[in-house]
Each structure stands twice: as C-alpha cells, then as structure tokens.
Amino acid sequence: MGEAWWLSLAFLGIGALVGFLAQRSRMCFVAGFRDWLLVRDTELLLGLFSFLATVWLLSSLGYALGLLHQSMPEYGALEARTAAQGARTAAQGVRDLRGLRLSDARELLGLANRFLYASLAGGALIGFVSVLSGGCVLRQHVLAAQGSRNAWLFLAGFYAAVPLYYLFLARYLGWVYR
Amino acid sequence: MKPSTTTPTDRRRTLKPWLFGIIAGVLFVGAEILLGIYPPSAYAFCLACHVRDLVNTVWNAALGMALETTGLARRALLLTSPGVLLGALAAAALYRERRRQPLERPLPHFLAGLAVMTTGILIFGCPTRIVLRAGYGEVYGIAALAGLLAGIAGGTLLLRLRRRG
Numbered sequence: 001m002g003e004a005w006w007l008s009l010a011f012l013g014i015g016a017l018v019g020f021l022a023q024r025s026r027m028c029f030v031a032g033f034r035d036w037l038l039v040r041d042t043e044l045l046l047g048l049f050s051f052l053a054t055v056w057l058l059s060s061l062g063y064a065l066g067l068l069h070q071s072m073p074e075y076g077a078l079e080a081r082t083a084a085q086g087a088r089t090a091a092q093g094v095r096d097l098r099g100l101r102l103s104d105a106r107e108l109l110g111l112a113n114r115f116l117y118a119s120l121a122g123g124a125l126i127g128f129v130s131v132l133s134g135g136c137v138l139r140q141h142v143l144a145a146q147g148s149r150n151a152w153l154f155l156a157g158f159y160a161a162v163p164l165y166y167l168f169l170a171r172y173l174g175w176v177y178r
Numbered sequence: 179m180k181p182s183t184t185t186p187t188d189r190r191r192t193l194k195p196w197l198f199g200i201i202a203g204v205l206f207v208g209a210e211i212l213l214g215i216y217p218p219s220a221y222a223f224c225l226a227c228h229v230r231d232l233v234n235t236v237w238n239a240a241l242g243m244a245l246e247t248t249g250l251a252r253r254a255l256l257l258t259s260p261g262v263l264l265g266a267l268a269a270a271a272l273y274r275e276r277r278r279q280p281l282e283r284p285l286p287h288f289l290a291g292l293a294v295m296t297t298g299i300l301i302f303g304c305p306t307r308i309v310l311r312a313g314y315g316e317v318y319g320i321a322a323l324a325g326l327l328a329g330i331a332g333g334t335l336l337l338r339l340r341r342r343g
Contacts, residue, residue, distance in 0.1 A: 003253070003254075004254050004255075007253060007254035008255040008256075009257075011254065011255070012257040012260065012261040012264075014205065014209055014258060014261065015259065015262040015264070015265060016261040016264050016268070017265060018202060018205070018223065018262055019261060019263060019264065019269070020265035020268060021193060021202070022198065022262070023265070023269035023270055023273075023275070024191070024269055024273075025194065025195045025197070026188060026195070027199075029306055029309055030305055030326070030330050032195075033330045033331070034330055034333070034334045037331060038337075038338065043194075046199070047194075047195025047198050047199040049199070050195075050197075050199030050200050051198075051202055051203050051313070052199075052313050053203075054199060054200050054204060054207075054313075055203045055207060055309070055310055055313025055314065056314075058203060058204065058207040059313060059314045062207060062211060067211045068207075068210065068211065069216055069217075069219050115301075116318060116321050119301045119319075119321040119322040120321050121325060122297045122300055122301035122322065122325065123301065123308060123321070123322035123326040123328075123329060124329035124332070125293065125297050125325075126294055126304075126305060126308075126326060126329060127305075127327065127330040127332070127333060128330070128332050129290045129294055129329075129333075130305065130333070131330050131333030131334055131337065132290065132333050132337070133286070136304070137225040137226065137298075137304040138304070138305070140291075141225065141259065141266060142262070142270075144263065145262075145264075145267040145269075145270055146266070146276055147270075147276050147277050147278050149278075149279055149280060149281035149284075150281060150282065150283070150287045153281070153284045153287040153291070154287045154290055156291060157287070157288040157289060157291025157292040158226075158229065158291035158292075158295045159229060160292065161293075161294075161295035161299070162233040162234065162237075162299070163233065163245075164292070165295070165299050166234065166246065169296065173296075173300055176300065
C-alpha cells in the first residue's frame with residue numbers, strides 16, 4: 001500500500017479513537033458552556049478547558065522546538081485565494097498571536113479585515129444553532145451512532161451543504177476573504 | 179428541539195471529559211507532528227473541513243470537476259467523519275447504549291446541519307477545530323471561539339425563555 005492509503009487509514013483511526021472516547025465521555029464542545037449557564041455543571045466545560053490548555057502547551061512546545069510549521073496558511077485557503085490573501089496578512093504580520101505587535105492592532109481590528117468579523121459572527125451562528133439542535137458536530141456524530149434519527153437528519157444536512165456551498169454560495173460568501 | 183444530553187450525574191459515563199480533553203489534545207498535536215499533516219496547520223481533526231475535503235474529492239473524481247480541497251486532501255482521503263461514526267458505534271454497541279430514537283421535527287435538524295456546515299466551511303472549523311485553532315494561538319481561531327461562546331449564551335437564553343414561556 002502506498003503512503004496515501006496509510007494516511008487515509010490514519011485519519012480513519014484518529015476519527016474512530018476520538019469517536020469511541022467521545023461516546024464514553026459524552027464530550028461536547030458546546031454543551032459544556034450551556035450546562036454551566038443552565039445548571040452550573042462544570043464537568044463538560046472542564047473537558048473543553050483541558051483540551052484548550054493541552055493544545056496550547058503542546059503547540060507552544062512544538063513551535064519552540066521547530067516541529068510545527070509557523071504559519072497559518074489557510075486563510076482564503078485553498079490555493080487560488082491564498083496567494084493574494086497570504087501576501088497581505090504576511091505583510092500585516094498578524095496571523096498569529098506570537099507575531100503580534102501593538103502597532104498591528106489597527107490593521108487587525110479594522111473593518112477591512114472582514115475575516116475577523118466573519119469569524120466572530122460565524123462562530124456565534126455555529127454556537128447558537130448547535131445549542132438549539134442539542135450538541136456540537138462531534139456530539140451529533142456520536143448521537144447518530146447511538147441511534148438518534150434527529151442526528152441522522154443533522155448529518156444529512158451537514159453533508160448536503162458541501163456541494164450546495166460550492167455550487168451556489170461560494171461566489172457570494174467568498175466576499176469575506178477579499 | 180430540546181437538548182438531548184447528559185444529566186449532570188451520568189453513572190454510565192466511564193471517561194471523565196477532562197481526560198478526554200487531554201487525550202484529544204495530545205492526539206491532535208502529536209498526529210500533526212508525527213504524520214506531517216500539513217498544509218494547512220492545526221488540521222489533524224476537523225469534522226467540517228475534513229468532510230468538505232472528502233466530499234469534494236469524491237465529487238471531483240466522479241464528475242471531473244475541480245472544487246476546492248486543501249493540499250492535504252490530495253495526499254489522502256480524510257476519513258475522519260466516518261471514523262468518528264464507526265468509533266462511536268463500536269463504543270455504543272459495546273456498552274449497550276444503542277437505542278432507536280424516534281424522529282421528531284426533522285426539518286429543523288436538517289436546516290441546522292446545513293447552517294453549521296455552511297458557516298464551518300466559511301470560517302474553517304467545526305467547534306472542535308475552532309478550539310484547536312484557538313489553542314494554537316491563532317487570532318482568527320480565538321475570535322471564532324469568542325463568537326462561539328457568545329452564540330452558546332444566546333442559544334441557552336432562548337432555551338430558558340422557551341421553557342419558561
């Protein structure tokens with residue numbers, strides 16, 4: 001088998017391990033804050049914080065040792081957009097907190113940086129909709145595997161949105177990267 | 179749509195969420211380093227982006243189109259989402275927690291899936307990867323996490339108002 005097969009299997013394995021553990025721990029990335037707000041239950045929120053702290057420590061270590069790539073090259077992602085956007089953000093030097101200087105704040109927070117405000121608003125929309133539908137995307141996968149028909153419908157919408165986005169919406173929503 | 183979740187004292191929960199957080203964090207950062215998962219970075223796990231890459235790869239192969247994928251998706255099939263389903267299925271079967279739950283209000287759930295994926299493609303992340311990117315210290319990830327928390331607060335407020343009313 002070639003490298004592509006092994007890497008594909010690795011992703012399947014990562015997914016399976018995370019799915020197994022998420023089912024055992026009932027982990028959800030939105031229910032933690034919701035439970036804390038509703039009944040002051042901190043168990044799931046601790047999961048979110050421990051994940052955040054672990055990633056923060058290990059990625060800092062990885063950057064310090066030169067094991068991780070320094071840049072976040074994805075914005076605008078995917079290659080066609082990356083060249084222009086990447087040059088702009090690199091010039092601003094604001095991709096990453098580590099490279100942030102105070103003089104960059106105006107560039108970063110200016111209204112011209114649409115992607116920042118899209119991230120804020122998009123995050124808010126994801127949080128709002130996820131709370132109303134009963135869990136984050138990971139939790140919906142777990143619920144679907146446990147036999148929840150509602151979660152199946154959620155996943156159907158989830159997969160159906162991809163061609164919908166690229167065939168109809170991309171040309172309008174791509175505005176936020178420009 | 180009522181929240182279908184855990185009660186605070188779930189006796190059948192056999193793994194503490196804080197331990198899940200640590201295992202997942204080590205797994206995602208470790209996998210990126212050991213398997214060379216790049217570009218983009220902080221990409222070892224994302225249900226929205228990996229599904230996007232998977233669907234577009236299959237779509238491109240079947241119909242000969244050229245929809246966007248990341249560089250990584252040209253090296254492998256990103257089978258994370260089917261993997262999560264299989265893993266959760268195995269766990270639920272092993273611990274006898276699979277039960278048939280009736281379909282109630284299908285349209286709102288379908289629309290919720292559509293909305294979450296569309297937004298997820300736009301800002302590069304499902305909730306898991308938003309937190310992952312914030313942990314990498316990335317400005318836009320932190321902004322998305324702040325928005326996520328605000329959105330959760332708004333949704334919870336709506337739930338509470340609806341329950342009372």
